[in-house]
Amino acid sequence: MEEENLISKKDLLKLMDISYGQLYRWKRKKLIPEEWFIKRSSFTGQETFFPKNKILDRIKKIKNFKDGVSLDELADIFSPTFFEIFLEEKDMLNQNIVxxxxxxxxxxxxxxxxxFYFNQILFMTITDKFIKSGKTSLEEAKLILDTLEKNYENFDGKYFDVVLIRKLGIGICLLMRIPNEIYIEDEAVLVLKINTGECVEKLKSKLIL
Structure with missing residues (x-):
């Protein structure tokens, strides 16, 4: 991880106007992953740093959600795991999910x-974003759904990017671990890349809250 992508605990508390106690309470409640607390040596001894973009985004979400929402509910939203739910088509349309x-x-x-169960709803939610972008054909949308259904379990609950590449009019769907860098040949075009973590959090917030 590059140094410029980190933020110190001291700077984080000041920038986000939160206390030491709040930060570590959110950690205990699993709102902030343990692996985001990175210990580094400094001239004063040892200091804690965080991946800057991730921690700032997460704290903004926590602060926006916290009124009227329990920390346990937030932990469920930020968790990559599925939860038990079954919806009919009319329910999904009424809640404007897909x-x-x-x-x-x-x-x-x-x-x-x-x-539909949660995983099926998630696959449709991701595909829906591709369709609504106006950049994806229905055949490519089917390809995305099929790729998600056949390969989602291989990521063992870890978030990943769904990538659509098109070459000579033919779509190719890739599921890529995060972080990733994409380099493609001149004749191919990166159509769209969508992060599954953002989709999971948004979907859970609709279903839980």
Whole structure:
């Protein structure tokens, strides 16, 4: 991790206007991952640093959510794990979770389906973002859904990026661990990249809150 991408604990507390106690309470409640607390040697001894972009984004979300939302509920939202839920199509449309177009596309791939579990809702949510971008065809959307269904479990609960690349009019879907760097040949085009972590958090906030 590059040094310029880190922020010290002292600077973090001052910048975000939070206390030492708040920070470590959020850590105990698993709102902030243990691995984000990075110990480094300094001229004063040992100091704690954090991945700057991640910690600033997470604390902003915690502060925006905290009124009326318990820390346990927030921990569920930030956790990469699934939770038990089953929704029918009408429920998803009423809660504006996924568009009817994406639901119809998913149902065309699973003829006898009558309702959806969390992982299925997540796959549709991710695909919905590609469709709504206006950059993705329906055939490419099917490819994304199929790739997610066949490979999501390989990431063992870790977040990743869903990447769509197009070459000579043909779409290719990749699931890539984070962090990643993408280099593609001249004839190929990076159409869109979507982070699954952001999709999980947004979806959970709709379903839990």
């Amino acid at each position: 568009s009817k177009q994406t639901i119809s596309l998913y149902k065309s791939m699973h003829k006898k389906i009558t309702g």
